[in-house]
Amino acid sequence: MAKERMSTRERLKAVDLSLQGRIQRVRNRLLPIAQTAVAAGLAFWIASELAGHEQPFFAPISVIIIIGMTGGERINKAWDISMGCILGVLVGDLIFYRLGVGGPQIAVMVAGALAIASFFSRSQLVNNQVAIGSVLIATIMPPGGDVTGIDRSIDAFIGASVAMVTLALIPQGPVRKARQEIAKVMELMSSVLDDVAAGLRARDSGVIDEALASIRTTQNDIDAMSTAIASGAESAKLSPFLWASRRYVHSLENVIPPVDAAIRTTHVLARRAHVLCDDRDEVSDEQIALIDALAKACLDISSVYELNSTQLQSVAIPRITNELRVLGGRSGMEVVPDRGVLSAYVILAQTRSLIVDLLQVCGMSRESAAAVLAPTSESPKYPPEFYA
Incomplete structure (x- = not known):
């Protein structure tokens, strides 16, 4: 994979x-x-x-x-x-x-x-x-x-x-370039998570090196994504022919913060995975499976934005959201191995944060996204709504 x-x-x-x-x-x-x-x-x-x-x-x-x-x-x-x-x-x-x-x-x-x-x-x-x-x-x-x-x-x-x-x-299309940039960032994130999962599975930090090299240079991609959406919003504001698309452009603007947060979360996760492999420690198979599943979710989101199909989006986004909700329920403290090291817990924390980020990319509020996580506290701020 x-x-x-x-x-x-x-x-x-x-x-x-x-x-x-x-x-x-x-x-x-x-x-x-x-x-x-x-x-x-x-x-x-x-x-x-x-x-x-x-x-x-x-x-x-x-x-x-x-x-x-x-x-x-x-x-x-x-x-x-x-x-x-x-x-x-x-x-x-x-x-x-x-x-x-x-x-x-x-x-x-x-x-x-x-x-x-x-x-x-x-x-x-x-x-x-x-x-x-x-x-x-x-x-x-x-x-x-x-x-x-x-x-x-x-x-x-x-x-x-x-x-x-x-x-x-003579307006330019307000969303095509923006969707392409979002798709590019999400696909890159999927590739990085694939490498992280592979490195953890093989206990080889060298496999994660390329992931770290790729994600360190994502700021230009984030800037390009923000620029494309800002240009689209301006085009929709200027041209009467595009006024009907302003609501959709606004929804794309709301995607930028969680995508940016997801990139940063993935970067921290990759760095900690690299440390764990260097220390010759390990995480559980369930933790690796969660990262694999998040890689697939990122790729699915990328496909939705790249294909630019309203019908596909109306079907795929709810499916991806439900899959992420299940992952949130699986990400409790019990997935960390017995006598797990600090790095294993950090990887779990970043995995949980990434689930919340991706749910926000799919349109959920932060409060609702956080509520899908399996509780790790006796008094969570957002009581769990759903977990398996």
Whole structure:
């Protein structure tokens, strides 16, 4: 079982580098490319033909910057770009353009512009735009020239507006990328748990080394998952065509904390399993069976998100939830071997925590998830609702 799914990261990388993976990557980029191309051309046309600007270069540049943003920040960044351009014009026209051009003058302009901008906004993008605006006005766009700072501000506003309208009228799917990232993280977690179970069964910490190496690098995957869901939420907020999906996007947002917690719990479990094997101690067969079952649950959850089938989800999630509830009932103190060592108890504790995390991924509240665990206290905060 472990050998079939270990090296998940290597398999995903191999798929990504294959011809099929490259073609799929191009397909995934077609809509953003179309959005950027259409919006950049439209922004340039509006700025040049309707606004009458001779060199409206910043209109398409603003489009490219805003549409290229990820993580649900495009609305704020559109405002930051526009605000930064306006401040840059004011600072450059009113203060710095008479200084002339030269190394010392540019240094003074940039330092002064950044200091002034810091009074108006904490955004690094705003600060950068103010500094850039001041330098441009003092060098290639002096007041009275063919291209003025005011023109640049208007062009930035046009570009930002066109970008936002384009994102609203030609929206990207709000959930597909998010589901793919969740599926990837859950599959990786399944692979790690497989390796942990195999290492415990063989009492070989070397088998767990690869699992630890994989899970130590999952922060980028968590960040990608969070970014994808934030972008999806923003798309659903911007586009009237996607308003109906906002409830589902919100449900995906609620999945992020328990998935993040599950990754961290799995990391601690793997580390403790490694220590136990190094100490030549052991856990019970039932503890290993619980970890195997959790690996299967993670893979099942991954399949649900990867296949993107509402019908499959309506059937699979309740089944997975019931299986996890049974595992919670099996995870009492009695599964630890007689005279069990500290590491065995830590592994049990992390196994129980992971059951709770995965139940939350499946939609249960933390209180209800904790209540499925076999009690380990005479006065548990959440009395058991079900255990076998």
